[in-house]
């Protein structure tokens with residue numbers, strides 16, 4: 001089974017808290033004369049077409065500032081779509097060769113509410129990646145050890161240049177106080193859910209099934225290889241909020257010729273904040289049920305027991321666009 005939760009696999013297996021797909025935004029930058037700042041957090045690898053010149057110069061897929069003619073350095077501030085504990089940062093200079101910044105550093109802060117960018121000046125920034133050298137056309141991975149929850153990061157480049165992508169991997173730590181006493185999607189990534197295991201992730205990541213919004217194409221959902229062994233594919237979600245799931249959405253959107261034929265849901269209450277193991281007792285939430293391709297199915301669930309984890313089985317293979325588990329948090333909280 002692939003290790004989906006850091007450890008040996010490294011921090012890049014954790015969700016990208018900054019990604020535009022997760023609600024991130026590059027809310028301010030010192031300069032974006034050559035290439036606009038929002039490209040820093042776009043999903044997917046950066047591309048490049050040589051000899052494509054626009055009014056600003058060569059076109060790059062990334063953030064690129066003008067050549068500085070005065071002292072100082074350039075910076076971009078990213079509001080994390082998913083506030084949380086940052087475990088590592090990737091600064092990707094892909095395709096920037098004669099114009100990459102030779103040094104970079106990253107700071108982070110925690111600001112409550114919905115601050116305007118200028119209100120972040122007093123937020124108390126902490127350096128999470130010290131000034132480090134960069135090379136051109138390369139992905140640079142920097143682990144982060146600060147255990148605090150952050151809402152924003154600031155990428156500093158010294159003195160100027162272009163960065164294709166900034167990835168901020170970590171553990172989502174939501175503020176759910178607004179939802180007290182209310183139902184919510186117990187599995188959602190934005191509510192702290194995490195896919196902790198799966199049978200197969202050949203084409204696209206199982207973590208996608210709990211991402212915000214709808215998948216725009218099948219690669220934004222979970223897609224497995226064709227199974228040839230008579231078994232079935234599955235994934236396990238650690239709920240962000242332990243509770244009783246009452247309605248499931250199984251969304252096969254974009255899986256047109258590769259949707260599973262059937263799916264089933266089971267749940268478990270794992271004590272002590274652990275993960276399910278071979279001895280874990282699973283109870284049924286949804287019996288094996290027929291699915292349609294490219295369809296957002298909704299099912300009322302039978303279970304009335306508190307769960308910490310939910311297992312989705314698909315038969316025999318295919319994948320899933322999204323999995324939503326609407327329910328009520330355990331009272332008192334189970335974890």
Ligand SMILES: NC(=O)NC(NC(N)=O)C(=O)[O-]
Pocket residue numbers: 034056057058059060064067098099
């Ligand atoms: N976008 C650009 O044209 N950038 C630069 N130039 C080339 N050719 O890439 C530069 O940094 O002067």
